[in-house]
Amino acid sequence: MSETSGLSPGTAALAFRMLRERGVIASTHGRRSRVAQLPALPRPVGGPGVPSGVRDLSTASPDPLLLPDIGALLSPDLYEPALYDSESVHPALARVMRTQFAADGIVGPLTATNGALDAMERILAATVRPGETVVVEDPQWVSSLSLLRVLQLEVAPVPVDDEGLDPGALAAVLASRHCSALVLTPRAQNPRGSVMSEARAAALRAVVAQHPDLMVIEDDHAAPITDTPAATVTTDRRRWAVIRSMSKALGPDLRLAVTASDRDTADRVQGRMLLGPGWVSHFTQRIVAAALSDERSLDAVRHATEVYRQRRSALVAALAAYGIAAHGASGLNVLVPVHEEAAVTAHLMTKGWAVRPGEGFRLGTPPFIRVTTARLDPVDAVHLAADISEAVDGGTRRRDE
Template identity: 30%
Template structure:
């Protein structure tokens, strides 16, 4: 019997490349590697005891509910707790404004699925969050980069590009951005909101790092501004403040878009894990998450400072980097002529790693840039990693 050829993979799937960050993590999984590559929370800081106790209580008190199918919108108690936390941080929110998602990445996927037709234009920060580029590519969107500077997205450039391109939405991470760690000032946030109102596009405001502030004062969400309240989707996550393995996120959106996202979620996974939602809701009732986050912030501040203190001796003369007020990342630019991607294998041979900056660009990449995460290692390991990086970048042969 002649066997016919199988149909090809869908073009939209075939066009989306693997994440370079995930590929680098696979290459640097050896325990001896000091990795500044992944944006990973520190596992030794997880409140494993409190989370285990929450699961124990849920399974002891209401096993039938915790192990059963649930509603698509999410656990009512968890949604109420999230709404209370957002309201307490300056964004009045009701439980009915929220949809619980399987991580905030699913929230972004649902928004893209709901709002975008193939060929629609999406504006993104340049450089910006790598997985958002994958998400929009999978949706068949046309991605247009908006230039940034040391304060983040440039309002004048946004105004000019929005007038020319007529985008459907703008995606950005305004607080402790991935990959740069930058925070968009309040005046620029208002300019973004006004541009959205003037040109008729939606805003997707991703905020996975907002509670990890070490210096300075909080800046109001774009979603809290009157000019943007009817057109902003806020994405949030428990991954950075509780545990990423729970895969719990949420989106806050105007009613019509929220309903459409709930329908899209029904077709994706029916609902997020019932038992994980119930355990998270129980944890928020029984434990003091704010106190836990304060402990995490203290540890991360020390790690950020250890990285910043060591960079002058680790990097070539003429290198530049920023000092983020929070989050997980420092953005570095090596001197002209350096290529961070080409130097990475040498660094890995010295048992240290980072992420080259080029993949984060939707426009013309800067090969001299790189991202360094400081959260996954304590200060003494960070200092050792920087010593290894200094040897790698200076051309010192790796030890066998």
């Protein structure tokens, strides 16, 4: 470049470095630089405000009425001072989470972070270098894609179905590109709601076994409110991490996730955290440990899990009555395939429903809308399904009675 532009090699190198730092280009050691796949600015996490009188089904938040009463757990002895030499994960929380992970065959050192996305950022920053490629699900959570852009990472999309990643497509991607990490969601995949079965997990384990240096990261963000068994791809891996967040079950404002991982990853993440925030508040950790050990709180979580299942199922069934095959096996969302996202979302807005277009989630998959059903009553699901049918094909479909 310096020869063709007349610039000095130092100036050309500086220009490339600035472009990399801004996410405009991506490069790896020994390879040519190329324009980054993701936009130079992060994708917006939230859309415009929802107008008055419109039901907000666009934000994947839990129903606040279904969250446990955390205030009831507060007691004079809950707070105890934590000093600089305290364990980063409070022993009470470590006991509870170690038991939960072990019940699913996941054993490794624990780290606590301020939510699942914070854990994801710290793990990727500790294990993957800028310009390297990360395998992701397609469609993928918007915030995750934004994070990858900020970290200057390239993405290799692999399609998902109702059981998660397509093993054949994953094998093809790993055979054709050098990938440093794989990020997948075993349950409550956002936006599709996929649930990884044990058979699918076994097939994926066979694929990644051919790539022993691949970092495998599972974002099990909604684990406490999923009614399906846990399956994992991380078994017998050298480099791995499984993230479990408390946000969907206990409330987003607690800002706590616990990760089990290999020792090297745990040490890297915790070591870097000590140079920043230091640790997640032990007061918060003790509250979460108390909630995960309290029968009333656990009953509330189990009740919420069942209500979320009923609300998802109600919309999927209501859409099926119009011949629309939607997807939502777990979690808080239902994915509805459409031909024109903008037209459908605009039509639904006029009917009083705000939903999320799939554009920000998609890398190569067909259009869709995401409907968050966390606060959608089954009776209202019938009316929403009718409005979606009208938006999709002008109401030409008739509901099967």
